[in-house]
Amino acid sequence: MIVAQRKPFAEIKKALAPYKNILVAGCGTCVAVCLAGGKKEVGLLASQLRMSFGLDKKEVKISEVTLERQCDREFLETVKNEVEQAEAVLSLACGAGIQFLAEAYPLRPVYPGVNTTFIGVAEAAGLWTERCRACGECLLAETGGICPRTICTKGLNNGPCGGMVEGKCEVDPERSCAWVLIHDRLSQEGRLAAMETVRPPTDFTRQTRPGKITHAAYLRRYHAGSK
Amino acid sequence: MPAPSKFTQALASEAFIVTCELNPPKGADPKVVQDRISALRDKVQAVVVSDNHSARMRMAPLGLCRHLLDQGLEPILTLTCRDRNRLALQSDLLAAFSLGIQNVLAVTGDYLSWGDHPQAKPVYDLDSVQLLKTLSGLNQGQDFSGNPLDGAPPFFTVGAVVPLTAHPIEPVVMKFRKKEAQGVDFFISHPLFDLKSAGDFFQQTPEVKTPLLATVCLLKWEQVAGYSPGNIPGLLLPEQALKQFQSWKEETYESRAWEFVAKLIEAVKNDGRFRGVHLMLQDREDKIGELI
Numbered sequence: 330m331i332v333a334q335r336k337p338f339a340e341i342k343k344a345l346a347p348y349k350n351i352l353v354a355g356c357g358t359c360v361a362v363c364l365a366g367g368k369k370e371v372g373l374l375a376s377q378l379r380m381s382f383g384l385d386k387k388e389v390k391i392s393e394v395t396l397e398r399q400c401d402r403e404f405l406e407t408v409k410n411e412v413e414q415a416e417a418v419l420s421l422a423c424g425a426g427i428q429f430l431a432e433a434y435p436l437r438p439v440y441p442g443v444n445t446t447f448i449g450v451a452e453a454a455g456l457w458t459e460r461c462r463a464c465g466e467c468l469l470a471e472t473g474g475i476c477p478r479t480i481c482t483k484g485l486n487n488g489p490c491g492g493m494v495e496g497k498c499e500v501d502p503e504r505s506c507a508w509v510l511i512h513d514r515l516s517q518e519g520r521l522a523a524m525e526t527v528r529p530p531t532d533f534t535r536q537t538r539p540g541k542i543t544h545a546a547y548l549r550r551y552h553a554g555s556k
Numbered sequence: 557m558p559a560p561s562k563f564t565q566a567l568a569s570e571a572f573i574v575t576c577e578l579n580p581p582k583g584a585d586p587k588v589v590q591d592r593i594s595a596l597r598d599k600v601q602a603v604v605v606s607d608n609h610s611a612r613m614r615m616a617p618l619g620l621c622r623h624l625l626d627q628g629l630e631p632i633l634t635l636t637c638r639d640r641n642r643l644a645l646q647s648d649l650l651a652a653f654s655l656g657i658q659n660v661l662a663v664t665g666d667y668l669s670w671g672d673h674p675q676a677k678p679v680y681d682l683d684s685v686q687l688l689k690t691l692s693g694l695n696q697g698q699d700f701s702g703n704p705l706d707g708a709p710p711f712f713t714v715g716a717v718v719p720l721t722a723h724p725i726e727p728v729v730m731k732f733r734k735k736e737a738q739g740v741d742f743f744i745s746h747p748l749f750d751l752k753s754a755g756d757f758f759q760q761t762p763e764v765k766t767p768l769l770a771t772v773c774l775l776k777w778e779q780v781a782g783y784s785p786g787n788i789p790g791l792l793l794p795e796q797a798l799k800q801f802q803s804w805k806e807e808t809y810e811s812r813a814w815e816f817v818a819k820l821i822e823a824v825k826n827d828g829r830f831r832g833v834h835l836m837l838q839d840r841e842d843k844i845g846e847l848i
Contacts, residue, residue, distance in 0.1 A: 482667055482678075483638075483664060483665075483667060483678065483680045483683070484680050485664065485680065485683040486683055486685075486686070487683050487684075487685040487686065487731060487734055488683075488685070488727055488728075488730055488731030488734060489722075489727050489728060489731060490664045490684075491663075491664065491717055491718075491719040491722070491746055491790050492666065492667065492789045492790060493719075493722055493727075493728075494785050494786040494792065495723055495785065495786075496723070496724055497786065499666070499667060499786065499789055499790075500667045500669055502786045506727075508727050508731075509724060509727055511727075512724070512726060512727040512730070516726075524727070524730050525730060525733070525734070527685055527686075527689070527734050527737065527738075529686070530642065530681060530682050530683070530686050531681075533681070
């Protein structure tokens with residue numbers, strides 16, 4: 330899932346200062362799971378904004394809505410009334426959702442309420458860690474299911490750097506060195522030879538921004554006439 | 557075609573090799589390090605010029621290497637993968653060779669969080685193994701994409717780094733073998749403080765033929781006093797050495813540390829597994845005369 334973290338309250342409040350009618354829009358998918366922008370977080374933030382503006386003796390209407398997903402036009406259409414009745418929208422979706430909401434409602438200023446951080450997993454209660462860098466050429470088959478491009482801070486493709494200390498990363502001594510993990514895993518699986526391969530560098534053409542994928546079944550619909 | 561570098565000739569000889577690290581100045585004036593340059597003359601076969609050491613921004617080693625050549629010293633250009641993508645690495649290498657710099661030490665590079673520009677974008681487009689492969693390609697007259705180089709190809713003498721005392725050693729040995737397979741001419745170890753700490757490495761690689769230089773490092777008092785494993789990138793102090801260093805009083809530390817370094821150089825010389833010693837004197841190169 331995409332992991333996000335709510336922006337500091339002061340930053341959000343400052344951005345919203347010019348408005349008197351604000352819609353706080355949550356997203357019910359990834360950001361809900363990582364407790365940054367789901368229905369519950371929308372409620373908490375809306376209350377905090379009401380109280381804070383109230384203490385400033387400022388009359389501001391704060392409404393709340395949470396969509397199933399903000400990265401899908403179908404769901405964005407369901408909040409047309411709420412968005413159009415507000416002066417501005419504070420979106421707690423990931424960066425993709427925020428942009429898609431802004432695109433769907435070009436007359437409404439849309440502000441981000443979270444910082445989108447990485448693609449990760451819920452490692453434990455309240456703990457999310459990165460697992461994928463979306464590099465576009467997955468090499469997990471060769472590395473025992475552990476991604477060196479993500480778990481190694483330097484994204485090295487051919488083994489540990491010289492900074493490893495007792496199996497830990499030079500950048501964060503609490504984290505295991507990706508290449509020590511890969512070595513141990515491949516060793517357990519009995520395929521350590523996979524680590525001897527000299528791997529080519531990452532192909533960054535796969536990461537040319539912005540990414541775009543067309544499902545094979547839709548090629549004719551979106552690319553008719555194009556080469 | 558220019559002759560092979562003096563360092564290359566030394567590698568081919570039986571001589572015990574001495575190299576020393578030199579950090580470029582943090583500024584545009586090479587005179588800042590002139591005393592150190594002068595002190596190294598006739599003391600070492602080559603000077604390894606570091607590349608934004610510990611991710612701290614300094615003069616590019618390419619520039620300082622050229623200053624060394626002008627003064628008759630033999631430079632080894634360190635090139636990290638941290639600050640340059642594959643285009644910049646290759647174009648810097650071609651520029652270096654055209655300026656007479658023939659020796660290169662290819663390294664990954666300490667992470668940016670150690671340095672003075674922690675918010676910079678880390679590159680690591682290539683890793684050290686891939687950089688070594690690139691160097692091998694350039695020496696054969698083609699760039700990383702396989703395009704031919706104009707004119708006579710360079711003939712770099714290529715070095716790599718190996719952390720002999722790392723633990724666990726197995727993944728390190730695997731990477732060492734990958735580096736060796738790229739046609740490395742010499743290896744330089746991470747700092748050693750005793751020779752027995754490298755035992756596991758040598759046990760796993762009895763067949764090493766590539767010349768290996770042992771790094772001997774003169775630690776500063778503050779580094780010893782504040783040492784904890786991992787708080788200085790690339791530095792692993794064995795417990796016994798740490799205890800010994802910390803037992804020395806601050807007033808006598810300096811002289812004892814120099815004495816320790818001198819003894820360790822002798823030990824490396826007598827050991828038989830090393831072709832030479834690489835000194836890391838940490839900006840006190842002006843006192844190299846006390847050792848060599």
